[in-house]
Amino acid sequence: MRSATVIGTGAIGTSVALALTRNGVAVHLQDVNSTAARTAEAMGAGSLQTPQEPVDLAVLAVPPAHIATELARVQRSGLAHAYTDVASVKAGPHRDLHSESADAASYVGGHPLAGTERSGPLAGRADLFEGRPWVLTPSAHTEEAVLNRALELVALCAATPVIMDATSHDRAVALTSHAPHLVSSLMAARLGHAPEASIRVSGQGLRDVTRIAAGNPALWQDVLHANAEAVAEILDAYAADLGLVIGALRALASADPVARKRAADDVERLLEQGCEGRARIEHKPGTSLADLAAVTVTIPDQPNSLARVFAAVGEIGVNIEDVRIEHSPGQGQGLVELLVRRTAAPELSRLLGAGGWSASH
Numbered sequence: 001m002r003s004a005t006v007i008g009t010g011a012i013g014t015s016v017a018l019a020l021t022r023n024g025v026a027v028h029l030q031d032v033n034s035t036a037a038r039t040a041e042a043m044g045a046g047s048l049q050t051p052q053e054p055v056d057l058a059v060l061a062v063p064p065a066h067i068a069t070e071l072a073r074v075q076r077s078g079l080a081h082a083y084t085d086v087a088s089v090k091a092g093p094h095r096d097l098h099s100e101s102a103d104a105a106s107y108v109g110g111h112p113l114a115g116t117e118r119s120g121p122l123a124g125r126a127d128l129f130e131g132r133p134w135v136l137t138p139s140a141h142t143e144e145a146v147l148n149r150a151l152e153l154v155a156l157c158a159a160t161p162v163i164m165d166a167t168s169h170d171r172a173v174a175l176t177s178h179a180p181h182l183v184s185s186l187m188a189a190r191l192g193h194a195p196e197a198s199i200r201v202s203g204q205g206l207r208d209v210t211r212i213a214a215g216n217p218a219l220w221q222d223v224l225h226a227n228a229e230a231v232a233e234i235l236d237a238y239a240a241d242l243g244l245v246i247g248a249l250r251a252l253a254s255a256d257p258v259a260r261k262r263a264a265d266d267v268e269r270l271l272e273q274g275c276e277g278r279a280r281i282e283h284k285p286g287t288s289l290a291d292l293a294a295v296t297v298t299i300p301d302q303p304n305s306l307a308r309v310f311a312a313v314g315e316i317g318v319n320i321e322d323v324r325i326e327h328s329p330g331q332g333q334g335l336v337e338l339l340v341r342r343t344a345a346p347e348l349s350r351l352l353g354a355g356g357w358s359a360s361h
């Protein structure tokens with residue numbers, strides 16, 4: 001791919017543009033918000049100049065409800081040879097192609113399963129999609145060359161392509177993305193009127209559970225509107241489990257030992273099912289959470305501490321599969337949780353300890 005235009009230079013569009021630019025593609029940027037477009041340009045994501053000839057690929061990174069209209073508009077102007085998008089829902093935009101008289105042959109739907117709760121170009125990162133699934137939803141009309149061009153985009157962003165039909169995609173992400181967003185929002189909403197004394201004793205667990213609740217409400221409203229039925233189905237099942245666990249928690253205080261035992265079993269089963277479900281989210285091909293163990297290192301709040309601990313792990317020769325940091329500004333020290341292969345954890349912990357770090361696993 002030699003040239004591309006990204007339409008919508010928010011968090012995702014700017015990330016795509018940065019990844020393509022880094023790979024030597026000449027990227028052109030468009031946004032209805034000129035500040036967003038200028039910011040993306042200043043970040044090195046591409047140029048605001050109109051391309052002189054059709055680009056190889058146009059990537060629409062605007063909210064889902066605008067995809068079909070924007071697609072028809074840019075197709076009419078002959079902007080590109082091939083078109084794709086990154087919207088979080090696929091069946092709606094596919095359906096709207098017809099009413100907007102968009103050309104289905106030169107378009108393939110797309111959705112990278114990577115993102116951020118932040119909006120706008122400043123949240124863009126060239127490495128956002130690395131190692132993440134990127135769904136492509138070719139229709140019966142999509143030309144092979146167009147699908148191939150989108151596959152090239154996925155490869156340049158270092159993501160992993162997954163081909164699905166639009167409806168199966170929407171059903172799948174109802175479970176893996178859209179319902180989780182609402183669950184996070186529901187929990188975060190409990191905090192709105194909570195006493196300050198309770199908020200003050202929040203740790204990393206609450207931050208993990210509520211991070212995505214900070215996402216742009218307008219964008220999520222659009223996404224949920226387009227996938228409402230499938231999300232409602234997941235939440236129906238969730239509500240049934242929730243009812244069960246609430247009943248069990250109340251029964252734990254019951255005077256009846258049989259009811260107490262049954263309730264304890266119900267709670268235990270649910271917690272175990274949670275661990276099993278969580279273990280199914282693979283970190284990278286061939287590595288599930290069950291294969292990983294955490295080594296926790298205390299780091300002082302001093303310049304270069306994180307870099308030094310990473311360098312120490314590198315010298316020991318252990319690969320860090322994932323990392324979590326628990327730290328608040330003003331705290332004298334932080335905790336870094338290094339997720340490494342389970343088999344490597346004891347030795348890593350020992351060697352870090354020998355090197356002067358306070359480490360445990």
Ligand SMILES: NC(=O)c1ccc[n+]([C@@H]2O[C@H](COP(=O)([O-])OP(=O)(O)OC[C@H]3O[C@@H](n4cnc5c(N)ncnc54)[C@H](O)[C@@H]3O)[C@@H](O)[C@H]2O)c1
Pocket residue numbers: 007008009010011012013030031032033036061062063064066070086087088089111112113114115116117118119120121216219223
């Ligand atoms: N945020 C995520 O985590 C995430 C992840 C994967 C995919 N997506 C999808 O990516 C798309 C963009 O999301 P985002 O998070 O980057 O949002 P964002 O709010 O950061 O950016 C959207 C940008 O689109 C621009 N825009 C809106 N309408 C436009 C139009 N008609 N023409 C040109 N520009 C227009 C806005 O001005 C804004 O700059 C959405 O379809 C979303 O569903 C989001």
Ligand SMILES: O=C(O)C(=O)C[C@]1(C(=O)O)C=C[C@@H](O)C=C1
Pocket residue numbers: 087088112113114115116117176177178212
């Ligand atoms: O990591 C996040 O912030 C996200 O919410 C990203 C996330 C998700 O994983 O659910 C959200 C919506 C997108 O369509 C794709 C990815």
